[in-house]
Amino acid sequence: MLALRLExxxxxxxxxxxxxxxxxxxxxxxxxxxxxxxxxxxxxxGAVPVRDGELRLGSRVLLDTRGHIDVPTEDRRIxxxxxxYALFPHLSVTDNxxxxxxxxxxxxxxxxxxxxxxLGLAPLAARRPSEISGGERQKAALARALAAEPEALxxxxxxxxxxxxxxxxxxxxxxxxxxxxxxxxxxxxxxVGDAEALDAPVVLLEQGRVVASTPFQVLRAEPPTGFARDxxxxxxxxx
Amino acid sequence: MSRSPALSRALAVLPALAAVGxxxxxxxxxxxxxxxxxxADFVDGLRxxxxxxxxxxxxxxxxxxxxxxxxxxxxxxxxxxRHGGWPERVLSTLVQLPIVIPPAVSGLAxxxxxxxxxxxxxxxxxxxxxxxxxxxxxxxxxxxxSSPFFIQSAVAAFRRLDDELLTVARTLGAGPGRRFFRVAxxxxxxxxxxxxALSWARALGEFGATLMFAGNLSGRTQTLPLAIYxxxxxxxxxxxxxxxxxxxxxxxxxxPLGHTFFVGDLRARTAT
Numbered sequence: 001m002l003a004l005r006l007e008x009x010x011x012x013x014x015x016x017x018x019x020x021x022x023x024x025x026x027x028x029x030x031x032x033x034x035x036x037x038x039x040x041x042x043x044x045x046g047a048v049p050v051r052d053g054e055l056r057l058g059s060r061v062l063l064d065t066r067g068h069i070d071v072p073t074e075d076r077r078i079x080x081x082x083x084x085y086a087l088f089p090h091l092s093v094t095d096n097x098x099x100x101x102x103x104x105x106x107x108x109x110x111x112x113x114x115x116x117x118x119l120g121l122a123p124l125a126a127r128r129p130s131e132i133s134g135g136e137r138q139k140a141a142l143a144r145a146l147a148a149e150p151e152a153l154x155x156x157x158x159x160x161x162x163x164x165x166x167x168x169x170x171x172x173x174x175x176x177x178x179x180x181x182x183x184x185x186x187x188x189x190x191x192v193g194d195a196e197a198l199d200a201p202v203v204l205l206e207q208g209r210v211v212a213s214t215p216f217q218v219l220r221a222e223p224p225t226g227f228a229r230d231x232x233x234x235x236x237x238x239x
Numbered sequence: 240m241s242r243s244p245a246l247s248r249a250l251a252v253l254p255a256l257a258a259v260g261x262x263x264x265x266x267x268x269x270x271x272x273x274x275x276x277x278x279a280d281f282v283d284g285l286r287x288x289x290x291x292x293x294x295x296x297x298x299x300x301x302x303x304x305x306x307x308x309x310x311x312x313x314x315x316x317x318x319x320x321r322h323g324g325w326p327e328r329v330l331s332t333l334v335q336l337p338i339v340i341p342p343a344v345s346g347l348a349x350x351x352x353x354x355x356x357x358x359x360x361x362x363x364x365x366x367x368x369x370x371x372x373x374x375x376x377x378x379x380x381x382x383x384x385s386s387p388f389f390i391q392s393a394v395a396a397f398r399r400l401d402d403e404l405l406t407v408a409r410t411l412g413a414g415p416g417r418r419f420f421r422v423a424x425x426x427x428x429x430x431x432x433x434x435x436a437l438s439w440a441r442a443l444g445e446f447g448a449t450l451m452f453a454g455n456l457s458g459r460t461q462t463l464p465l466a467i468y469x470x471x472x473x474x475x476x477x478x479x480x481x482x483x484x485x486x487x488x489x490x491x492x493x494x495p496l497g498h499t500f501f502v503g504d505l506r507a508r509t510a511t
Contacts, residue, residue, distance in 0.1 A: 047406050073409040080410040086403040090425045099421075100411025148411050 002152050002184040004063075006053035008036075008043045016040060016208040022152075022184040026175070026198050028216060029188045031205035032227050032236070037188045038083075040205065041154045044186070045080055046073040057151050057184075079150030083157045085141035087129035093140050094125040100148035112147055119143045135166040142177070153178070153185035159194055171197045192234050204228060269486060276479040284480025292458045293466035293481065300374065300462065301442045304381040308438055312390045313431075317419070319390070320397030331394070338387045345384055346451025353379065353452075376453035377460050381442035389431075389438035396430025397423065433496060440492045444485065 001023055008016040016036040020027075029037050042048045044055060046063070055063035057078070062071045087096050098112045116122045119139045124132050129140065138158060145153060158174060159167045175197045178185045186203075189195060195202070195216055202219050204212035204227075212224045223229040230236050276284075284290060319331055337345055351357045353370040363370060370376050400423055408418045424431075446464040453460035455469060463481055470478035 045406070045410055047409070073406070074412050074414055076410075077412075078410060080407060082403055082407060084403070086401065086407045088404060088408075088422060099408070100413065144411070150410075 002044075002055075002057050002186075004044065004053065004055045006040070006043050006055065007051045008039055008048060008053075009051050010036065010039055010048075010208070014208055016043070018203075018205070018210050020203055020210070020213070022186065022201075024182050024184055026178040026185050026187050026200040028195050028198055028200050028202045029186050029205060030190075030195065030202055030228075030231060033190075034207075035205040036208045037205055038156055041080070041156055041186065041188060044152075044154060045078055046071065046076055060151075077148070077151045079145030079148060079153040081138075081141045081145050081153070081155040081158055084161060085129075085137050087137055087140055087144070089129055092126050092128060093121055093132065096129070096140055097121075097143045097147050099144060102147070102149045115143045115147055133166070134162045135170050138162065138170055139173075142174075146181075150183065152183055153181065155185065155187045157188055157190065159189070159191065167191075168193070175199075190231070190236050192232055192236075195231075272479065272482055272486065276483055280476050281480045281483060284476035284478070285484070287470075287474065287477040287480075289457065289461075289466050289470055289474075290477045290481055293461055293463045296374070296377070296458065296461065297443060297463040300377045300381055301439055303378050304385060304442045305435065305439050307378070307382055308386040308389050308442075309435060312386050313393060316390045316393035317397055317423075320394045320400075334390055335387050337384050338391070342384060342445065342447030343451060346380065346448040349376075349380060349383060349448060349452040371452055372454040372456065372460060374453075374459055377449055377462060380448040380452045381445050384445050384448055385438040385442035387438075388441050389434040392430050392434025392437065393427070396427040396434070399430070400426060436492050436496070440489060443488065 001021060003021045005019040006016065010016055014034075014036070016039050018036075018040055029040065031037050039048060043050050050063060050065060052065050053063060054061070054065070057076070060071075061067075061069055062076050063069060088099065091099070094112065094116065097115060098108070101108050101112050103111055113122070116125055119142065121136065121139055121143060124136055124140075129137055132140070138161070142155075142158070159170055162170060171194055178187070178198065187194070187198060187200075199216050202212065202214055202216050203210055204219070204225070206225060206227060212219065212228070219228060220232055223232055227236070285294075315334070319327055319334070350371060352359060353363065353376075354360050355364065355369060355371065368375075370379065404422055404426075405418055408422050413421065443462075444464055445462070446468070449460065449462055450465060450468075455461050455465050457466075457469075461469065463485060467478045467481045467485075470476075470481070
């Protein structure tokens with residue numbers, strides 16, 4: 001379980017205040033642009049300073065501002081798939097995936113290979129990120145995050161960079177993967193199709209605050225805000 | 240505004256004339272150098288004892304200077320690239336000063352810092368070191384005038400790095416060392432290489448500061464440019480031969496960087 005209470009000071013004086021508890025499996029993070037979704041993810045990673053708050057992952061305390069605990073990003077064991085994937089351009093798919101892979105020598109190589117195969121990346125193993133398609137890059141970024149055996153996973157608009165067709169195909173695959181993983185995963189998206197495929201608990205963020213925290217079906221039955229209504233009708237675009 | 244067609248035609252020629260004039264000025268001296276050096280001149284000139292000593296010395300000092308530039312300049316460039324605010328601005332300006340100030344001024348400043356009666360003079364003497372007029376002084380002078388070129392280039396290259404890549408590396412468990420050596424450095428290599436080439440070429444050509452701080456002692460501090468200057472008074476052949484050699488080296492450094500390369504374009508060229 002990922003549990004947090006965070007107050008983050010953002011640029012332009014905007015504040016983010018969020019308190020969440022996420023169990024294993026996907027959780028959707030929805031909200032208009034500028035609501036603080038990416039800030040929330042980055043705060044969980046430890047990539048932005050948190051003014052006040054706590055963050056617990058399983059039995060580990062990753063952050064406790066009052067108790068002066070702040071585990072550095074490299075030790076938090078939280079995987080991250082950023083919006084444009086941020087694959088290392090100078091490394092092959094295999095080397096990208098192996099970058100943070102746990103284990104030693106042969107065992108490590110075997111684990112990486114297994115992951116590549118599981119995500120259908122084996123034929124592309126030696127290629128560079130610039131030589132593979134958007135959907136393949138998405139999988140490579142996911143594989144890379146998973147190779148480090150994270151205890152939680154954060155995905156920022158994982159399908160936004162894909163064309164409509166690839167998006168639909170990858171969406172099902174992603175939903176299945178996230179459900180299979182026994183770790184909490186937060187998925188930021190602006191696409192109602194993604195939300196429907198994941199059909200997961202929703203955290204609705206607006207203007208730096210959590211305005212709703214309900215299962216997707218409940219949100220759909222009774223959208224609590226104007227944005228939620230627009231979102232469900234597919235009228236929300238990523239800008 | 241109406242002009243007679245003849246006048247218009249005459250005026251239109253002016254920019255072309257200006258361009259040709261500038262080009263001649265820039266190219267003529269080098270053409271003269273090439274034309275006035277016969278093959279025999281070149282070979283004899285290179286075999287002259289003055290030349291051999293200078294070649295060996297320059298090669299030695301510029302190599303040491305390059306290694307020191309890379310070792311000491313890279314961490315500084317990294318810091319400058321990753322930090323902002325007024326401390327960075329002040330330091331960046333200071334670091335780039337040697338590029339702009341006259342080499343003679345650099346020479347004097349080095350004397351005042353490291354000379355026997357300079358700022359650090361007494362301390363160095365206590366350690367048994369005198370710096371001025373030694374080969375080490377050549378390295379110091381070359382380092383002073385050339386390393387800013389590398390640092391400038393390195394900072395530009397490091398600044399161009401996508402921060403997201405470094406953050407992702409952190410989430411994958413990479414500490415500062417791994418982040419630098421496995422992500423930042425490989426991706427900055429083109430800019431670093433350009434900077435290293437330019438700084439090496441600059442060190443090779445340094446004259447004024449070396450002359451003032453290290454002196455002009457054959458075999459000890461007489462680098463290629465100093466040897467050329469000295470040879471002018473005795474035998475023109477080594478002067479011409481070494482000059483041609485340095486021009487060839489300059490070409491060898493510039494050509495791989497692309498025919499559209501301009502030194503001022505450094506920022507754009509070091510984009511990875």
